[in-house]
Amino acid sequence: MTAIAPHMSAFLEDYLPRQRGASEHTLSSYSDSFRLLFDFISAKIGVTPSQLILEQIDSPMVIAFLEYLETERNNTATTRNVRLAGIKSFFRFLEHRLPSALEQIRRIFAIPSKKTDSPLVPYLSDEEAQALVNAPDPSTRQGIRDRAMLFLALTGGLRVSELIGLRMQDLTLEPVPSILVHGKGRRERALPLSKEMTTVLRAWLAVRGDVLVPEIFVNAKGQHFSRWGFAYVVNKHVETARRSCPGLTGKRVSPHVLRHTCAMVVLRATQDIRKVALWLGHSGTQTTEVYTRADPSEKLEAVNALTPPGLRPGKFRPPDKLIALLKDKVLCGAKKPSDAPQEALQSSELPINNRSP
Numbered sequence: 463m464t465a466i467a468p469h470m471s472a473f474l475e476d477y478l479p480r481q482r483g484a485s486e487h488t489l490s491s492y493s494d495s496f497r498l499l500f501d502f503i504s505a506k507i508g509v510t511p512s513q514l515i516l517e518q519i520d521s522p523m524v525i526a527f528l529e530y531l532e533t534e535r536n537n538t539a540t541t542r543n544v545r546l547a548g549i550k551s552f553f554r555f556l557e558h559r560l561p562s563a564l565e566q567i568r569r570i571f572a573i574p575s576k577k578t579d580s581p582l583v584p585y586l587s588d589e590e591a592q593a594l595v596n597a598p599d600p601s602t603r604q605g606i607r608d609r610a611m612l613f614l615a616l617t618g619g620l621r622v623s624e625l626i627g628l629r630m631q632d633l634t635l636e637p638v639p640s641i642l643v644h645g646k647g648r649r650e651r652a653l654p655l656s657k658e659m660t661t662v663l664r665a666w667l668a669v670r671g672d673v674l675v676p677e678i679f680v681n682a683k684g685q686h687f688s689r690w691g692f693a694y695v696v697n698k699h700v701e702t703a704r705r706s707c708p709g710l711t712g713k714r715v716s717p718h719v720l721r722h723t724c725a726m727v728v729l730r731a732t733q734d735i736r737k738v739a740l741w742l743g744h745s746g747t748q749t750t751e752v753y754t755r756a757d758p759s760e761k762l763e764a765v766n767a768l769t770p771p772g773l774r775p776g777k778f779r780p781p782d783k784l785i786a787l788l789k790d791k792v793l794c795g796a797k798k799p800s801d802a803p804q805e806a807l808q809s810s811e812l813p814i815n816n817r818s819p
Contacts, residue, residue, distance in 0.1 A: 464516040464560065470496065473555050483648050487623055487689075495548040502527050516560070521569040524549060528573075539576040546575060582756040585722040586715070591616055593707035594715070597699035603669045604682070608695050610666040611679055615717065618653055619724030619742050621646065622717045626687040629676040635660065645743035653741075693717055725753045 474493060478484040484492075500511035503523060524546075531537040531545060553567045560567075586594065595613055599605035615625055624643050632642040639655035655663070663678075670680070677686040696717050704710045721742070728738045739750040 464563070466514045466516050466519065467512050469516070469556060469559065470552070473552050477555050485623065485646070491544065492548040492551065495545045496552070498531070498545070499524075499527055499549065502530055516556070516563060517566070520566055521573060524570055524573060539578045543575045543578065546573060580752075583722045583725075583752050584714070584719050585726045585756065586616075586719065587709060590703070590707055590709050590713075591723055593703040593710065594699060596706070597702040600665075606662075606665050606669055607679060608699060610662040611692065611695060612699065612720070613662045614659060615720040616724055617656065617659060617727075618643075619721050619728070620653075621721060622689050622692055624743075626677065626679060626689065626692055628678045630678055631676065633663070633678060635664070643743065647745065649743055649745065651740075651743045689717075696720070722753075725750070726757060729753050729757055 474489060478489055478492065499519075500514060503509075503514060503518060504511050506523075506526070507518065509518075528542050528546060531542050532539070537545075550571060550573075553570050556563060557567050595609065595616065598608040598612065600609060611625060614620060618625075618641075620628075620643060624645055627644055628641060632644075634640050634642075635655075639660045641653050641655060643651050643653050645651055666679075670678075671684075673680050673684040675684070675686045679687050681687055681691055693716070696715060700710060700715045725738050725742055728741050729735065732738070735747050735750045735754060738744075738753060739747045742750065744750050
């Protein structure tokens with residue numbers, strides 16, 4: 463009987479942050495996954511989460527949990543796969559700590575991920591992006607900050623965690639303006655700042671004031687931004703931008719859509735996914751290939767380069783109206799096929815002496 467609580471504590475407090483260098487977002491996602499899993503098992507077998515043992519978390523229980531996510535919580539297959547990935551990561555951690563549970567662990571590893579749809583990435587048009595940047599009021603301190611955050615997210619292609627994690631020591635304005643971005647997987651990249659980027663950042667720094675936190679962007683209380691705080695900023699100004707740009711009506715604009723928009727702009731400008739991957743901080747071009755599917759310009763070049771088969775010339779001529787009317791009358795006056803046998807039957811039943819010679 464192996465208590466699960468000590469191993470879960472070691473997994474979240476030591477293995478992920480210290481040995482794997484996982485981000486806070488990963489820790490939050492995994493913690494939420496196991497909270498849901500333990501609540502589900504606790505309600506199913508009537509044991510409090512702190513009293514759960516490893517033997518109770520077998521493959522049938524995990525499969526039942528995944529079905530519960532989709533049927534009762536209405537989670538998508540993508541969310542289901544994320545939860546399963548977190549569970550497998552924990553059991554991979556246990557693989558070396560509890561060799562006696564290898565058979566149980568391998569059965570959980572054998573649970574497959576579900577295939578998911580691969581929709582085109584959403585992004586903003588030039589007009590929509592311009593309307594969003596113009597939405598904040600530059601005559602207020604909050605408007606200057608929001609404009610700088612939106613502009614940097616749109617032109618720099620930063621993830622939310624990268625944007626809210628920017629620190630004063632990462633910013634260089636002289637001699638060549640640039641900013642050091644702390645990306646996903648502990649990968650850093652230097653992002654050059656255009657003239658417009660530098661201008662909006664200087665405007666924000668002029669009114670930022672003295673705060674105790676090192677982050678460049680702070681909220682109204684002088685504390686660093688949260689992910690949900692920036693999402694609120696985006697939603698707020700999208701509502702304002704819809705008044706001047708009807709194209710935003712009905713379009714869901716999340717903070718990550720701003721990153722997609724930057725990727726599409728860089729792809730169209732360079733026609734090189736390697737440069738897009740470098741700009742976004744991707745470890746390879748495999749992730750970046752999704753933008754080539756959403757960009758019709760490359761496909762248009764291929765269409766123009768092809769030599770399609772020739773088409774036979776011809777022109778459709780509608781039928782003469784008078785002839786069409788006459789044909790309709792002929793069809794209406796024709797006997798229905800179902801009537802013919804009945805009439806033939808009636809004629810055959812007439813007496814012989816009544817028939818004309």
